[in-house]
Amino acid sequence: MPGPSARDGDQQQGLPGSSARDGNRQQSMPEPGARYGNEQGTPGTVTRNGEKQPSRRDTDDSRIRAKLPILTPYFYRKFPIRPPVQGCAYTGALMVATQVTDAVTISHGPRSCAHMNRHYLYSGAHRALTRYRVALPEKLDPALVSTDLDENAMVHGGGERLTETLRQVLTGRPPAAFVVTTCPAGLIGDELAGAIARAQPVSPETRVIPMEVDGNLTGGYSEGWLEACRRIATDLIDPARRPEDDAVNLIGESNYGHTEHNYRRMEELLGALDVRVNTRFIQRATVSSLQGFCRGGFNLLAHGGFANRRLADFLTERFGAVFAEETLPIGFDKTRRWLREIAGYFGRAKTIESATERVIAGLEREYRAGVDGMRDSLRGKRLMLLVSYETDVDWILETAFDCGMEVVRLAVMRLDGESDPRTRYADRVDTCFGYRPEQQIADIRQLKPDLLVSSFTRQGLPPLTRYDTFPTVPVVGPQANLELARRWRRLLRAPLEEGWKRDGRMMAGAVSQG
Numbered sequence: 001m002p003g004p005s006a007r008d009g010d011q012q013q014g015l016p017g018s019s020a021r022d023g024n025r026q027q028s029m030p031e032p033g034a035r036y037g038n039e040q041g042t043p044g045t046v047t048r049n050g051e052k053q054p055s056r057r058d059t060d061d062s063r064i065r066a067k068l069p070i071l072t073p074y075f076y077r078k079f080p081i082r083p084p085v086q087g088c089a090y091t092g093a094l095m096v097a098t099q100v101t102d103a104v105t106i107s108h109g110p111r112s113c114a115h116m117n118r119h120y121l122y123s124g125a126h127r128a129l130t131r132y133r134v135a136l137p138e139k140l141d142p143a144l145v146s147t148d149l150d151e152n153a154m155v156h157g158g159g160e161r162l163t164e165t166l167r168q169v170l171t172g173r174p175p176a177a178f179v180v181t182t183c184p185a186g187l188i189g190d191e192l193a194g195a196i197a198r199a200q201p202v203s204p205e206t207r208v209i210p211m212e213v214d215g216n217l218t219g220g221y222s223e224g225w226l227e228a229c230r231r232i233a234t235d236l237i238d239p240a241r242r243p244e245d246d247a248v249n250l251i252g253e254s255n256y257g258h259t260e261h262n263y264r265r266m267e268e269l270l271g272a273l274d275v276r277v278n279t280r281f282i283q284r285a286t287v288s289s290l291q292g293f294c295r296g297g298f299n300l301l302a303h304g305g306f307a308n309r310r311l312a313d314f315l316t317e318r319f320g321a322v323f324a325e326e327t328l329p330i331g332f333d334k335t336r337r338w339l340r341e342i343a344g345y346f347g348r349a350k351t352i353e354s355a356t357e358r359v360i361a362g363l364e365r366e367y368r369a370g371v372d373g374m375r376d377s378l379r380g381k382r383l384m385l386l387v388s389y390e391t392d393v394d395w396i397l398e399t400a401f402d403c404g405m406e407v408v409r410l411a412v413m414r415l416d417g418e419s420d421p422r423t424r425y426a427d428r429v430d431t432c433f434g435y436r437p438e439q440q441i442a443d444i445r446q447l448k449p450d451l452l453v454s455s456f457t458r459q460g461l462p463p464l465t466r467y468d469t470f471p472t473v474p475v476v477g478p479q480a481n482l483e484l485a486r487r488w489r490r491l492l493r494a495p496l497e498e499g500w501k502r503d504g505r506m507m508a509g510a511v512s513q514g
């Protein structure tokens, strides 16, 4: 499989194994916007804490000697020990390919792979429809065709099945077709180029783009997602298009949750600045919008997650894409910064400046009124945050600060090379890097938070506080703060232990006595 291996390998840096990562409480304050915790650390360089990181080579060697699993799923092809894979690369690639609304995706493999993933797409679309009243036809009924490999193909090869399926697809003359390979196709080693060449004469103008991710043989979900993005960018984007002075691209939006609601809200905000969205890379895109990607002179990354950062690097190196510093505007403060950065980039001086400040003033009124209504219920409540995957928790901290809450600890765990959390408030809260999960209960007893918010809630935690998780895809704008504050207010009204949990203990007691 082409693509991720070489560049992704560069991320295997600053790995655990150095004692420095554990228990570094109360770090000296980083600059605003500085990363905390999970510094990627150039090999052999000194980190923010002034400690020398081991070089990548040293770290890799020690892992191999100790037979420890690699903690990140993205590099295992380089190592003799295979770490756990999260999802499969086929699914990741399929989730990208099926977002191109006028293309057809061919799943090269057994029907079960296509069936499971079609169901996955459908269930997300069904939720969007019933919960958010957003219709996503490309997910409800994706243009997805399976080559339906069976036992016979597993023995004799699936090339003929692929050629035949491709010919059928190409009779519809779609502008593009993607061929995504599953584990079985990878295992039997079907060669795609020959099948594509045999079918191509049916529609010579269709761009047939192979995505040889081979199920989970080449990696997990994110690796497939990234590979599909790279293939589509390489094969479809026309680098000759010139940037237009009012156009931005949106990069790496989630494909679930509030995504469409957020997109519409951002369109409104951008519209107020006379800026428009050129290409969504990749949500509900068309082949021609992807070809015109370079018309968008400024690129807005949806979030700073691992795969998104790698995609941004790729688009920058390959197409000279310019990216905004701020990711999508979650919460009031970030929305303000995001709008000002975009206005500054397009720099149409007075008109855009005054429009921006007018929009911000409106958002601020909405935000202050909402927060004022909730402060009485939340003032003085003690909040602890336990971060593992999130890259941006500042809007959550701002919500707590503005509602008068006390943040008793910001604990940052480090699970793998994916997360890259940052904060502007390391001077304002007790921040603990390299947090060990087993510290959690002792901290709850000592710090007595009223609410603990984390990426996931472990089973069996004592009813000493209320537990909640971070929102997966928060809404854009001040509504993110306000929805969160409303949720906390509701949670804090509930007793520490809900009555139904006692039923379990009663039942357990009855069973043991019986």
Ligand code: SF4
Binding pocket: 088, 089, 090, 091, 109, 112, 113, 116, 181, 182, 183, 184, 214, 215, 216
């Ligand atoms: S892991 Fe392999 S077999 Fe399972 S859905 Fe993914 S491609 Fe298909």
